[in-house]
Amino acid sequence: MKRFAMAAAIAVVCAAAVFAQVGKPDGFYFAQDADFASNRKNQVVIEVKGGKIASVNWNLISIANGVTQDMKALSRAAGAAQAQKDWAAQTKAAEDALVTSQDTAGTKIPNVAKALGGTAVAKGSLKDGWYSAAEAGNDEWGTKNFALITVVNGTIVDVLWNGILTRNNASKISTSMANGYPMGGQAPWHTQAHRSAAELVRIQDPDAFKLKADNKHPDGLSGVSIDVSHFLEAARAALRSAR
Numbered sequence: 142m143k144r145f146a147m148a149a150a151i152a153v154v155c156a157a158a159v160f161a162q163v164g165k166p167d168g169f170y171f172a173q174d175a176d177f178a179s180n181r182k183n184q185v186v187i188e189v190k191g192g193k194i195a196s197v198n199w200n201l202i203s204i205a206n207g208v209t210q211d212m213k214a215l216s217r218a219a220g221a222a223q224a225q226k227d228w229a230a231q232t233k234a235a236e237d238a239l240v241t242s243q244d245t246a247g248t249k250i251p252n253v254a255k256a257l258g259g260t261a262v263a264k265g266s267l268k269d270g271w272y273s274a275a276e277a278g279n280d281e282w283g284t285k286n287f288a289l290i291t292v293v294n295g296t297i298v299d300v301l302w303n304g305i306l307t308r309n310n311a312s313k314i315s316t317s318m319a320n321g322y323p324m325g326g327q328a329p330w331h332t333q334a335h336r337s338a339a340e341l342v343r344i345q346d347p348d349a350f351k352l353k354a355d356n357k358h359p360d361g362l363s364g365v366s367i368d369v370s371h372f373l374e375a376a377r378a379a380l381r382s383a384r
Contacts, residue, residue, distance in 0.1 A: 163245065165189045168261025169269075169294040172252035180205045180315060181212075183251040186269075186293050189261075194243055197236040199250045200271065201228075202289055202301055204314045209287045209305070211271040265295030265345065267383040274378035275305075276371050283307050286371040288338075288379045297345050300338035302372045324367060333365045337372055340365075347376040 166189070173184040186198040201212035208215070215221060216229035239248045245257060275287035284304035291299040304313035317331035324330060340362055341347060350373055351360040357370045 163189055163192060163194055163243065163257055165192070165257055166261060167191065170256040170259060171262050171291075171293045171298045172256035172259065173299060174251065177204050177314075180312075184291060184299065185250055185252045185256055187253065187256050189257075194240055194245075197239050197250065197253075199232050199236055202271075202291070202299075204301070204303055204312050206312050206315065207305060207310045208312070209275065209289065209303075210273045211289065211291075214271060214273070262294040262296050262298060265292070265297070267292045267295045267297070267380070269293055269295065270383065272379040272383050274375055274381075276374045276378070279307055280304075280368075280371045284313055284371075286375050288372060288375040290341075290376065290379050290383070292383055297342050300341045300376065302334045302338045302375070304371075327366050328364055330367065333367045334372070336362065336365050337367075337369050341376060347373045347380070 168189055170187045170189065171185070174182045176182070181201050181203045184200050184202060186200075187194055188196040203212070210218075212225065213229060213232075216225040235248065235250050239245070239250060239253070242248075245253050269292050271289065271291055273287060273289040275285050279285050284306055286302070286304045289301040289303070290297055305311070306313055306316060314331045314334065317329050317334075321329050324333065327333065328336075337359065340359070341350065344350060350369065351362070352358065352369070353360045357368045359365045359369055
């Protein structure tokens with residue numbers, strides 16, 4: 142009986158040892174959902190120090206009507222809905238539990254394994270966080286364009302370009318996804334917007350975005366023929382707080 146008890150104790154210790162190290166170099170690791178299921182996308186940032194998970198930041202971004210900020214920002218805002226506050230509290234509990242347990246298999250936080258299965262985010266010069274801003278006015282199609290930018294370890298890791306249709310407060314991406322928004326035989330608006338956002342992630346600076354002589358349309362960006370000047374204006378405004 143003592144032998145079985147000792148074996149059980151050893152098994153517990155071994156299991157704890159498995160969870161004690163994540164086997165990754167120190168750094169910040171990021172992952173997100175592949176698409177916007179139910180109009181939202183989970184994102185997670187994991188900081189590793191000394192081979193252990195030192196901090197976790199789980200957030201949501203959304204393409205729902207009227208939403209221009211990340212979920213944590215919405216939950217902190219004056220007049221936040223109770224559901225947003227409850228989500229933030231439950232998220233904090235899940236983050237703390239993962240740091241305490243180091244159990245990446247048992248966590249309810251999405252994309253943890255995906256993040257730790259990748260490489261650490263390269264160091265950049267920006268301040269970490271989620272940054273959102275809209276252009277000063279509406280564009281010629283009656284849209285208030287905005288950019289929501291995710292920065293990890295000083296590097297832009299994700300950009301959302303969306304717009305609010307001022308006539309009905311609808312999300313331009315969601316409307317385009319539902320209706321197709323054909324652009325003269327080119328890819329629909331939301332597809333071109335995603336490609337433009339991905340280009341900003343690649344180049345890391347709105348001022349480095351290559352434009353044609355009209356300063357509106359991309360120069361040499363495959364599959365994008367739409368006016369991106371409103372997007373770049375919003376992105377510049379968003380990043381002012383990150384510098």
